[in-house]
Amino acid sequence: MSNQGYDEELRSERQYVASLYGRLDTERVRVSEAYAGALRGEGFALSDREVSVGAKAREMARLKVADEGLCFGRLDALSGERSYVGRIGLFDEENDYEPLVLDWRAPASRAFYCATGASPEGMARRRQFRTLGREVLDFTDEVFGRPGTAGERGDVALLAAVNAPRGEGMRDIVATIQAEQDEIIRLDHPGVVVVEGGPGTGKTAVALHRVAYLLYTKRERMERRGVLVVGPSSGFLDHIGRVLPSLGETSAVFATPGDLVAGLRAEREDPPAVQRIKGSLAILDVLAAAVADRQELPAEPESIELDDVTVPLDAGIAAAAREVARESGLLHNEAKAVFERTVIAALAVRAVDRIGAGWLPEDDRHTRPEMLEHARRDLEASEELGAVLDRLWPSLTPQRLLADLYASPERLQAAGADPALFREDADAWTVSDVPLLDEAVELLGRDRTAERRAEERRRLARKEYAERVLEIVEVEDDHDDYEFALRPTDVLMAEELADRFAERDERDLAERAAADREWTYGHVVVDEAQELSEMDWRVLMRRCPSRSFTVVGDLAQRRSPSGARSWDAMLSRYVADRWVYRKLTVNYRTPSEIMAVAASLLASFAPDVVPPESVRSCGIRPWARRLSEVDIEDAVAEFVREEAGREGTSVVIGPPGVPGAIAPSATKGLEYDAVLVVEPERILAEGPSGEAELYVALTRATQRLGVLYSGVLPKVLRGLDSGRRTPDAYLHCV
Numbered sequence: 001m002s003n004q005g006y007d008e009e010l011r012s013e014r015q016y017v018a019s020l021y022g023r024l025d026t027e028r029v030r031v032s033e034a035y036a037g038a039l040r041g042e043g044f045a046l047s048d049r050e051v052s053v054g055a056k057a058r059e060m061a062r063l064k065v066a067d068e069g070l071c072f073g074r075l076d077a078l079s080g081e082r083s084y085v086g087r088i089g090l091f092d093e094e095n096d097y098e099p100l101v102l103d104w105r106a107p108a109s110r111a112f113y114c115a116t117g118a119s120p121e122g123m124a125r126r127r128q129f130r131t132l133g134r135e136v137l138d139f140t141d142e143v144f145g146r147p148g149t150a151g152e153r154g155d156v157a158l159l160a161a162v163n164a165p166r167g168e169g170m171r172d173i174v175a176t177i178q179a180e181q182d183e184i185i186r187l188d189h190p191g192v193v194v195v196e197g198g199p200g201t202g203k204t205a206v207a208l209h210r211v212a213y214l215l216y217t218k219r220e221r222m223e224r225r226g227v228l229v230v231g232p233s234s235g236f237l238d239h240i241g242r243v244l245p246s247l248g249e250t251s252a253v254f255a256t257p258g259d260l261v262a263g264l265r266a267e268r269e270d271p272p273a274v275q276r277i278k279g280s281l282a283i284l285d286v287l288a289a290a291v292a293d294r295q296e297l298p299a300e301p302e303s304i305e306l307d308d309v310t311v312p313l314d315a316g317i318a319a320a321a322r323e324v325a326r327e328s329g330l331l332h333n334e335a336k337a338v339f340e341r342t343v344i345a346a347l348a349v350r351a352v353d354r355i356g357a358g359w360l361p362e363d364d365r366h367t368r369p370e371m372l373e374h375a376r377r378d379l380e381a382s383e384e385l386g387a388v389l390d391r392l393w394p395s396l397t398p399q400r401l402l403a404d405l406y407a408s409p410e411r412l413q414a415a416g417a418d419p420a421l422f423r424e425d426a427d428a429w430t431v432s433d434v435p436l437l438d439e440a441v442e443l444l445g446r447d448r449t450a451e452r453r454a455e456e457r458r459r460l461a462r463k464e465y466a467e468r469v470l471e472i473v474e475v476e477d478d479h480d481d482y483e484f485a486l487r488p489t490d491v492l493m494a495e496e497l498a499d500r501f502a503e504r505d506e507r508d509l510a511e512r513a514a515a516d517r518e519w520t521y522g523h524v525v526v527d528e529a530q531e532l533s534e535m536d537w538r539v540l541m542r543r544c545p546s547r548s549f550t551v552v553g554d555l556a557q558r559r560s561p562s563g564a565r566s567w568d569a570m571l572s573r574y575v576a577d578r579w580v581y582r583k584l585t586v587n588y589r590t591p592s593e594i595m596a597v598a599a600s601l602l603a604s605f606a607p608d609v610v611p612p613e614s615v616r617s618c619g620i621r622p623w624a625r626r627l628s629e630v631d632i633e634d635a636v637a638e639f640v641r642e643e644a645g646r647e648g649t650s651v652v653i654g655p656p657g658v659p660g661a662i663a664p665s666a667t668k669g670l671e672y673d674a675v676l677v678v679e680p681e682r683i684l685a686e687g688p689s690g691e692a693e694l695y696v697a698l699t700r701a702t703q704r705l706g707v708l709y710s711g712v713l714p715k716v717l718r719g720l721d722s723g724r725r726t727p728d729a730y731l732h733c734v
């Protein structure tokens with residue numbers, strides 16, 4: 001295309017995109033008016049009004065996400081048809097609802113991401129816009145079907161996106177999703193999809209866009225049940241937290257494996273050996289035995305004093321009652337009533353036998369039943385007996401079961417548990433206790449106390465609901481671009497609506513799901529899934545009986561001793577062979593200069609794993625410097641100072657004891673423009689997963705990597721530039 005031709009095209013594209021924003025603005029005014037009208041109840045029967053308000057509020061949110069980057073490209077079919085692709089779909093109401101711009105998730109948008117020279121999918125051209133705010137800055141074209149265009153996409157927009165300095169949190173990638181990623185995002189598989197790929201291959205990004213896609217295509221089911229996204233740490237969840245809202249989706253609940261039991265937030269970690277024990281399915285036998293061990297027999301007969309007689313509760317009576325209770329098939333807490341009833345019945349017989357000894361015939365049909373009934377009532381009322389029964393068959397919460405077990409070497413031994421599970425602060429819960437607590441609910445039965453607490457939380461939530469409605473109204477009022485302001489009468493309506501919603505349990509999805517242990521999700525995303533233990537998987541499978549999962553991870557980055565060694569070993573128990581596996585191979589984060597260093601480390605501990613190929617190089621060699629320990633401290637401070645003056649993000653990663661450094665595990669799934677790794681040989685020496693930890697640390701950088709060490713540089717890092725670092729070394733990639 002000549003320069004003049006390009007300029008004319010650019011002008012026309014700018015006009016078109018400007019007209020789309022015009023359409024968007026009109027639409028927003030229309031919807032906001034309809035929203036206010038629905039709040040006032042215009043044109044609706046009262047019963048339909050809240051449905052309408054909800055729908056309008058959702059539509060307003062949908063239109064809001066397209067404030068910037070509404071349209072990012074155009075697709076020209078061989079047939080001559082043109083489609084614009086963007087963040088949301090808009091239609092021309094005056095022209096038979098012709099699409100003006102297609103939602104990126106619509107089937108017709110697929111070719112925008114997938115067409116290549118080799119497989120053009122009936123397309124002649126893909127045009128990608130570079131935009132700033134509402135403006136199209138320029139565009140690039142890929143023309144299919146010409147000689148020499150059959151290779152990979154020459155993607156200027158992609159390179160601009162991956163080169164851009166990182167800000168706070170992850171961004172969505174709708175404008176530049178790559179073909180191998182798109183295939184996974186749209187994969188129509190109802191069961192478990194495992195996505196594996198090296199660091200930076202976009203696993204997290206793909207999983208989140210798949211959620212947005214599923215919410216678009218299966219909206220009803222997904223919105224009602226919600227989607228659970230499980231990630232390794234709260235820092236990671238903060239990092240990814242904005243992606244779905246930027247795509248207009250809010251029906252996701254985010255949790256770490258330590259948050260999966262309601263009312264608990266476990267962050268501590270057990271020592272590796274203990275993690276391994278608690279993560280293995282063999283712990284199920286220990287838990288079952290620990291529960292059985294709480295169904296005790298009296299060592300000595302307990303004397304129960306009634307008004308007329310004293311009866312002994314001995315091991316024989318307790319054993320027979322225990323048998324009956326166990327055979328009832330009920331869970332421990334529910335079977336307690338059976339145990340108690342059976343003991344009381346036996347003691348009543350014993351009491352009547354004693355009182356009637358010598359004068360009451362065994363076959364008496366009149367006095368004996370009356371006396372039995374009398375004795376039963378006395379026994380039921382006996383506090384002394386109640387205390388004994390509570391000791392023999394206590395009502396247990398999961399927390400009490402586990403804390404009592406951990407605190408007692410005797411109980412551990414009786415349950416066949418490893419003595420390593422003993423701990424002094426028995427109820428200082430760790431992340432690996434969470435699946436055990438969850439499992440304990442299955443063994444003990446429902447915990448009525450937690451249910452009562454949840455009901456109280458619900459009541460408070462209802463109370464706050466009306467206030468929240470008012471807040472929303474105020475926020476919308478602040479919006480100066482559009483006429484969202486509501487009149488006082490609308491506010492009154494909003495309050496009335498709040499009351500009505502309260503009756504129908506309108507807590508937001510996250511709250512409802514968190515308060516209800518039996519909540520099941522429409523879909524579950526598991527990130528850094530290689531870290532999850534066999535026991536973690538049991539919890540997640542319970543949360544999603546439909547087994548609709550997107551599981552993303554990288555076995556080579558596994559750090560947890562109880563994590564996955566193979567996907568099949570973790571999954572086949574639940575879904576047999578009905579899970580599919582996809583691989584991502586291109587690294588969008590780490591430039592090739594840094595990836596080369598990480599790849600030589602990878603080859604040393606996982607020689608069979610092919611490292612991902614970087615999508616770009618940046619011309620800056622990662623470096624290493626040897627310094628004394630004292631000088632390292634100064635160099636770290638200097639790094640922090642220098643980076644603070646640059647655009648983008650940075651981090652210092654090191655073993656415990658390095659001032660200002662965080663552990664590699666805390667950076668899992670995260671990324672920074674500049675990374676300084678300190679004392680890598682000590683990271684390597686940190687336990688059996690040292691290599692994976694260092695691999696994670698080296699692959700966090702999007703631009704610059706430096707290494708400081710005081711002892712020996714690990715052999716695998718010898719390729720690093722050891723020359724004096726020049727200021728140029730800190731330039732951005734270009």
Ligand SMILES: Nc1ncnc2c1ncn2[C@@H]1O[C@H](COP(=O)(O)OP(=O)(O)OP(=O)(O)O)[C@@H](O)[C@H]1O
Nearest residue numbers: 161173176177178199200201202203204205588669
């Ligand atoms: N198609 C794309 N267009 C633009 N950026 C992309 C694309 N795919 C991935 N990225 C970017 O690459 C970076 C790495 O992505 P992501 O964190 O999803 O990788 P990952 O495979 O989960 O990495 P890790 O295993 O190290 O956690 C992110 O900044 C992401 O936005």
